[in-house]
Amino acid sequence: MTSYFLQAFIYLVAAVITVPIARRLGLGSVLGYLVAGVVIGPVLHLVGDETEAIQHFAEFGVVMMLFLVGLELEPKSLWAMKAKLFGLGGIQLLLTTIAITFIALELGQPFSVSLTIGLIFSLSSTAIVLQSFQEKGLEQTEGGKNAFSVLLFQDIAVIPMLALIPLLALPELMAAGNTADASAHNYSLVDGLPAWLYAIVIMGSVAVVTVGGHFLSRPLFKYVASSGLREIFTATSLMLMVGIAALMSLVGLSPALGAFLAGVMLANSEFRHELKSNIEPFKGLLLGLFFITVGAGIDMQLLTEKPMIILALTVGVMLIKAVILSIVTLLFRIQGQNRWLFSLSLAQAGEFGFVLLNFSSQNSVLPPELVEILSLVVAFSMFLTPALFILFSHVILPAYTNKSNRRQPDSIDDYGTVIIAGIGRFGQIVNRLLLANNIKTVVLDVRAEQIDNMRRIGTQAYFGDAARPSMLHTAGIDKASMLVIAINDKEAAIEIVKYVKHAFPRVKVLSRAFDRGHGYRLRQSGANFIVSETYHSALAMGAEALRSLGIHAVQAERQVAAYKHIEDKQSDTLYEAWLDDASGERIDNNYIKLFIQLEELIQQALKEAEQEANSVLHAKEQDPQARVMDKEQ
Template sequence: MTGYFLYAFVYLVAAVIAVPIAKRLGLGSVLGYLIAGLVIGPIFGLVGDETVAIQHFAEFGVVMMLFLVGLELEPRSLWAMKSKLLGLGGLQLTLTTALITATALALGQPFGISLTIGLIFALSSTAIVLQTLQEKGLQKSEGGKSAFSALLFQDIAVIPMLALIPLLAIPELVAAGGEQGGGEAHDSFNLVDGLAPWAYGLVIISSVAFLTIGGHYLSRPLFKFVAASGLREIFTATALMLIIGIAALMGLVGLSPALGAFLAGVVLANSEFRHELEANIEPFKGLLLGLFFITVGAGINFSVLSENPMLIAGLTLAVMLTKAAVLFLIALIFKIKGTNKWLFTLSLAQAGEFGFVLLSFASQNYVLPKDIISLLSLVVAISMFLTPGLFILFDKAIIPRYRNKKSKRDQDTIDEKGTEVIAGIGRFGQIINRLLMANDVETVVLDIRSEQIDLMSRVGTKSYFGDASKPDILHTAGIHEASLMVIAIDNRETAAKMVKYAKHAYPNIMVLARAFDRGHGYRLRQLGADYVVSETYHSALEMGAEALRSLNVHPFQVERQKMAYKNIESQQNDVLYHAWADDSSGERVDNNYLKLFIELEALIENALKADLHDKHSKMRGWTPPPKGYAEELQPDEKPNNTKR
């Protein structure tokens, strides 16, 4: 028992150290898990033969992940993606299998071995790809959706692959296995061994029908019964029972547990218990997936790798390039454009975890020799290990390249001069520009985003494509003649550089700048900005006031507290700024600043709690409604709190 605790401790320590470091370096959690496994396995040898057994257990994380994916897809949504599912997924699987099979045949392998290799390498890693897409927020992009469609088709295709592989058995391996007393034992709980094809098909149809109908009609009464107990841990146990039961059922009839879990998730997508199921299963899914990735890294066999380094490197590179070429061709056929095309291509250019399942199954059924299996296992593992690197390539090389292409539009010819220059015509700059134009103030608006300029032109707002951080563009816009410059861009560093340049080159111009938060605002003020406002300050204050009004706090009390908050903030702002600016440590948040900030919070709290009648004389900017105003209104005359 102590040994299991030690192994668990080693895996957890490796994850706790490696994953946060990898995330901080921008490598992603998946690569962190893989590196952790590599360190505790092949490099330091802290874990051993138990890795394979743990990997089979950890594959249940993939089952949970597909269940959660299914929960996000209603049956209607799944039907809507049928063209991508069959088109993208079917074409990818067919072309990749054909190319890799042909290559293996050209290298002198028999047809049965060649086809098995083609099927194994046609699959991609559902676990790594979906996890990374989710982390990077790319699952809703066209490229992410296309990758998911292909992965889902691959997971479905595992079922006929498992049916086909035994038919490719090599007589010599069968004979050798018989002489040695048989190969690895088949699953003793498989109920479909020896069934006629028609009976096997009937069992599959019955299992899927039971899963669909039972999930729809039986799950709700079960969840209501469990929820009535009020015990969260029992609901968690019920969720785990459901997924484990589905996986067991699929295993009994020879189907993929992951596919069964996905179908169950789709069936329950409309359930009122969907969010509770997600919340209960998510932690288990994350831990098991992390454990699975660690075992992949720990399972890399350095002895086999050291004996055939060039062969394994060549095979891995050939497989990934072949898959990438097929995926790129499919992206062109289906007109997936821009960065989405490259996301689709790079994200699926690896072998997957189901490759290990097929390799084990091929070994059990005497389809592949042991030496080939050891080589192919390394190729699968290494290609998975390299996948996070492909996502980094996408982030660092592909996305900037397309951004640069978009920004290569020639700068507009600025043929107007104004008394105000506005840098940035996003949601922030638009409001400022409208107010000034409504008062007949002539403005020159610049923005680096060509699509935003085109959008503004369609709604009748004159703006120019140009980088306002460049001195020559500002000069062309007439900043030397302007009296005011508004910096409304959403880039911290660029905003700071623009404030510094404008106040240095044109000391007499007034600079109004948009800040992200208090610290950014202090920095802009230090660089010379005449007026700084945090982009969320006023909106948050107004939302807080609306929350009070919604809770039936008297409108006068709400306005009084808003004004009190503004007054205290304004009075203490200079004190806090000087404390921030005087911090010699460079951290800008020393003990003195923190002390003053705590004092500010206390002042605000005291002001907001002050007696209403003591503050009437100070309220000069707002006239309260007459006494009994709200009570005298008829129900249909009461004001609507909805902002328009």
């Protein structure tokens, strides 16, 4: 037992130290986990033979991740993406398999070995790509969505690969006794079955997962939820995952695919959010553990013996896949930065590569010495993937951003009373209110596509960066009476306020603030009026919540008014305390003390407002005429 505690402690310490450092340096958590594995494995030799066993356990994180992805997709949404799923995914897998098979044949490998290698390296890493997309906010980009379609198709394609690979067995390997170990099939339901019966078993298993996920899971979760025990609901969620993985493994299918199908079936379930919150922590931890085992499992002895071969194979595979992916982007008209994101993110081999390599060795398709080399190629391609994301984020994306910003600012010859910097949702509302009252505006935005969208719906807007003094002069800041700042850049908003209040002090500046601290900085810079983007909407939501819970409308409105009154009354005091802090952090003990006092004052005011409202309501109940008027209102 002590050895298990020590091993767990080593893995956790490695993750705790390296991952925050990697995130702080902008390298992403995946690279942090991989580096942690290399340090405790090949470098310090703190972990050993148990790494492979732990890796098989940690692969369950991929199963959970696909389940969570499925929860975000309704069957209707999945059907809508069928063209990209089978078009993008199918063409990518076919072209990659053909290209790598041909190269392996040219290197002297038999056809069955070459085809197996081509199939294995046609897959990409679902775990690394989706995790990196999530961390960098790339899931909703065109490149991210197309990459997800390919990854999903690849996970589906693992099923026929598992069925095909045993048919490619080499007679000489079988004769040498390198057949699959009998223990590997002790828990299989499909060994020895004829092809037609095997197909029926597969379809039946898929039907059990899909039909069960749709019809049987709801009564189960309702029964468990009625107990009121959160830990039992968590246990049920894990039971569902383990059961799906076990069933899929028993019939030789991909557990990740089964989990994805179950997630899709539960996408409309009322328990979807609860399932997600229960499984998310386990998914993140197991995926991190999986990446650590990839780094720890690198065979340094083999690497030192054949470094150039392994490096050449790794770079060659990634280059071939990137080129083929680029060709696919041309066929499907994926352009610009999305083309680069799609090509670079899928250029590595995937975690299923380890599974298929072991499966191929057990079924006498690939010799063990070749499996060892190819396993290193898979691991190193995954290890290099975070570097490709860094290349995209720091080189390619800025290049396209700068290119899009090369559009020349519009010339403006029609000035207005108010200049609005930023025409997003916030700026649009302000602009509509002003135009409705016949107040002429000049709208500026640095996003060319947003300007074009506004013009399509008949809103006059100009392309230009309001943070540049020259653009403000072009927009007529010297003739305007007011400037409304509604841009998304905090620092740029502050710089605009400073410049305008210095150069044109008569111009009234109204600005949106993202939070209290940003509001203080805008006020310090000279803004005349500041509003938090969430303040009033949060108050409106709070009032509606009170009314929906049966609180009388009079009482709800009085409490909202009391909250606003105390907040406005104390804002100057908090601002002065914020200004007095010389530490640079602007949140010293005095400020915290005043903030606590503000919270206490708000609570006291809300109680007084409640008592006052109750008195008013009681008086109305005693006055018949007042009750009648209240009903009429």
